Amino acid sequence: MIQYQQEDGSILGDPSNVELTQDIIELGWVPPEPRSRWDLLPIVAMAENDAPAWADVPAELRDLVDIRHPRFENFQKLGLKWYQFPALSRLGFDIGGVQYTAAPFIGWYMDAEIGVRNLADSFRYNTLPDVAKALGFDIENYKKNPEYAEIEAMEDLPDYEQLVWMSRAQAELNYAVRWSFLQKGVSCIGTLAASSDWTRFDDEHASKYGYRLNSDPYWIAPPQGSIVPVWHRGGAPNYQPKPLIARHRLDPVKSWRRRRSVVKTPVTRLVKVGEDWVTEHITPVQNSLCIENGTKNLTNGVPTIPKKKVHIYYSSTGTSALKLTEKLRRRVKELPGGFQVDFNILNLLDLRKIKPSDPLLMVVSTTGDGRFPANGAEFEAAMKDRVMEYNGALAVKYSIFGVGDSAYPTFNAASVKLHEFMKAVGGIPIANGLTKGNTAVEALPMKAFNRWWSFVKDSLTGEGANEVATESTEDECFEHHRMLAGFNTGRLLSKSPSETGEGRIVMITMDLGDMDYIEMSHLRLLPYNTSEQVTRTLAALGVSSASQCVPFRDTTMPSLSYGEFFQHYVDLEGRFKDLAWLPEAFPAGDRWDTNGTVLEVLERLPGLQQITDDLRMKVCLDMPLLRPRSFSVASSAKYVGKGLVEIMVRLHKGGRFSDKFLSAIAPGDSIKYTPVTIVPGQDLISSQKHLIAICTGTGFAPVRSLLQQKIRVLMEAESQGMDFVFQSPPISIFVGFKAHDEALFEETLAVAERYGLIDMLFRVPSNKQKRRVQHYVEDNKESVLAKIRDGSIYVCGAKAMVNDMAAKLSDMIGGDVRQSLGRRYVEEIF
Incomplete structure (x- = not known):
């Protein structure tokens, strides 16, 4: 089986064939499109002092066996396949001191070769975790146990829990392989039958000759123990009785690379035309290509940024x-x-x-x-x-x-x-x-x-x-100081709509000054405490002046006033971490109500106005630090104006930024911000291929910014009496939103439609029928599949929607959409 290594290091196909796939691509072979986990490599042969010759496996021999299970319907959704006959690569037959490098090999599979090793090994297709899910493994059932509340995957469970599921998955996968081959009418011997044949033969030999046959246990022992890592270790000495099938003494790829400068014959491709085979001369690729979904190391002529x-x-x-x-x-x-x-x-x-x-x-x-x-x-x-x-x-x-x-x-x-x-x-x-x-x-x-x-x-x-609220330490304060140094100060211009409520989206407009940003990028916004809150905190802790310096023990910590510390460092709306300083502050054992925000608790404890600097410091370091929030830009500076940005914020009651901070500031007030350097959707901005955007709620923000950029280009052309046609096709959009937020979406969508920037638009407001954007994508399966043959998909929304959309798209294309599309599939979770 083939293997494609993508730019992010992920694997599409069989990881054991990383180098082999690349080696054959260098011989001029071009992978099929679209690529899949189950593509077959061509057959390559090379004689001594000759150049390699290759041919694609004929269509009549390429038919794969779909691996299904008669008792578990979810098995079929895994999309597992395997080819019908064993094929050996770069192996020879070693007998009598001679290695025959092209000896024919005739046989059929044993079920465990496929179900226990090829599909199951963690360094091959690693399907056992997915098979376990198809059998009923559900991580959420384990998380109901407080001991496992934080686990994320099967590998986080104790080993005895993992083993029971992995063993069951292995057995059922092996059964599915054997059953599927039988249904297809393809020969495949079972593990027990093969083992019985061998032991009977060995017994007969021992009875006749008085000794048992020499053997390599890793060739004859059933490999069901391979889910335990030590099984793969082997042992010393590494006994290899002859004759046997062994790796070539001289690697054929290395031999070719050493000799290709002196070999005069060209690399040859054999193509079947009718009943005849025709040869074609091929020019080998001299340097390794980036084989990531057809993407070169240039994006629209711009070199990629080193990782x-x-x-x-x-x-x-x-x-x-x-x-x-x-x-x-x-x-x-x-x-x-x-x-x-x-x-x-x-x-x-x-x-x-x-x-x-x-x-x-x-x-x-x-x-x-x-x-x-x-x-x-x-x-x-x-x-x-x-x-x-x-x-x-x-x-x-x-x-x-x-x-x-x-x-x-x-x-x-x-x-x-x-x-x-x-x-x-x-x-x-x-x-x-x-x-x-x-x-x-x-x-x-x-x-x-x-x-x-x-x-x-x-x-x-x-x-x-x-x-996340955690205990503040001087180290954290130092880190926070460094973080603040990277923030700029912007100004709030407006908030709309004026009516706010739980779950509504508010559009805020900010003036960033001279800072520029690109479409589909993100900004980190940092809330702060109001001057009134700072004044109350200073009074509660007996600090006479806001300019008084915080007495950090770490001499490397920059000088910092209490006023600055309480406004921009600690979160007075958060809760104390552990209140470990209370017994020291009140040794008499007085009981106080400590349920509430930092400021609320401080104002319930009048005795804190007379405490020592050391104790006051402990109180301060028990306060949680202010944490920034990341938001996608919902505008293009080319459209709304230089230095201006619009951001969509969904209101959550009690939310530190969306509720408490935004309700406390007014137009003209400052907001600290910094751009996020990584832009997941950056390649989509200048792409000339089709784009399908699937988004819900504030996940529409990046798409909105992209549409505004394109609208501005057309508006400028229109104002000059010129016709402008984008090289990229129109965008297809599936967008979900709550009915009361519709105006925030419709403004940009309507203009984009008028300019012909959208070829397919499905507006999906919240509805009693629970019809989601995912359902509309499924309803338009043929159109979606046609557009993503060489196009891209952008998905942005809540985690549940993004994961559900990936699952539905995977079902539509018959494989993992994330792996199949690679960098052409971009998703963001808010």
Whole structure:
């Protein structure tokens, strides 16, 4: 089977054939369009001192077997297939000291080769998690148990829970393979039958000759144990009895590359014309191409931006830290814009090779005696020397997640030591610097890990769950100070409509000054506390002057007044983290009502007006920090005016930004903002291919900005009496909204329709029939499929809608839409 490696590193097809697919593309073979997980590579042969010749597998031999299950209907939705006959690539027959590199191989499959290995192995098609879901595995049922409330996937469960589902999935997949081959009338031997044949033959040989046959157990043992990692390890010595089918002594691809400069014959393609085979000379591709859905390394003539690099290192005693680190790696690689990930054990971390612009993320567990595990012990041993060597001058951005057990007095000692070391060498903490996970509370500390990840994601991209309230530390304040340095100050011009209510969308217009932005981009907006709230907080804590400096212990922290701290750093509308300072403030044990916002609690505690600076500092650091929120721009500066931006905000009762902050400010007031550098839909702006936009609610904002940009171009041409025709076709739009928000959508849609910018528009207001945009997309399946043959899809909305839309589109195209379309499928979740 073929394998396409896409630009983001994801795989479409069989991961074991990464190099083989690329090698054959370099011989001039062109993959079919559209591409799928089940495309077949051509047959390539090469004689000594000759150039390769290749031919596509004839159509009559290309028929695949659809893998279905007679008892589970959901199996068919997985879209699994396999080809009918075994094919060996780059393998020869070794006998009598001679390797025959093109010996014929005749046989048929054993069910386990396909169902247990090819489709199931985690490094092949890795279908067992999806098969388990088809059999009834539902992560939501596990999450009802408080112990598993934070898990996200089967891999987060304890190993005994995973094994029962993986074993069942493996058995049923193997059954489905055998059943499907029988239904197709294709030969396929069963595992038990093949094993019985071998053991009977071996017994007969032993009875006749007095000894059993030499054999390689990995060739004759049923591979059902392959879901357990150690099965793949083999053992020493690696016994390979002859004769056997073995890898070529000389790799044919490497041989060709070494000799192609002296081989005079051209690469040949064989094409079947009628009953005859005709040869064509092919010019090989000299350099590797980017085989990502037909996309070159240029977008409209503009070179792609190199990926940012993130370093991830771990030190683990068991599986918890390793699982979390692998989860971290996947999450970073899945972030929009793409990140290059450097992944390894802590012993191999060389801080001198980390650039200041590249974040360093570390997951570290602690041994029972408070030390680093073995794969981090060498790094620990070198810490003292490294502190002297770097002398506080190593400005590396870092964050640590510690995995420890609070039952031990050395709880998270290794991660704390690493945190102190990084600060000593000059490291700059990001994402809280250090977050401690506790395996005494959760076997896999997902709750703490997810909280840490929300800040890591925010630091890397400026997006994610930005309103998580966590304990403030001086490190966090320092990080917040650095974050504020990247914010600009804009001005609110208007809010509409004037009638507000739960769930309504408000359009705010801001003046950004000289800052420019592109369509479909995002801005991070940071709320702040009002002057009246700051004055009340100063009084509640007995601070005589707003200009009085906050007494941070960290001398590297810039001088900061209490007025600035209470207005732009801490969230007075949030809640205290743990109120651990209360017993110190009120040793008599007085009971106070601590249910409410920071400001409400402070004003209930009059005794705080006479506290020491040290205690006041503890109170301040127990306040949650203000967190920015990311919003898509809903306008084009070319349309609304230079420096102006419109943003769609859905009102949520009690929401820190959408409700409390927006209701507290008026036109003319300032708003802090910063642009988000990563724009997932950037390639769509200048694309000359068809675009289908599917959006709901405020997810319409990016589409609105794109339409405004196109409208402006046509308006300028119209004003000059010119005709202008876009090279890209009109946009197809499916948009859902609540009836009371319709005016915000209709204004731009109506103008775009008048200018012919939309060829297919489905307005889907909320309705009693519960008809959603997804249903209208399904109703127009033929049109949608025709447009995305070489076009793109943009989906933006709530998580449930985006995932449901991906599932429905996958059903429509007969494969995973995200993998099949690659960068031509863009989705954003708000």
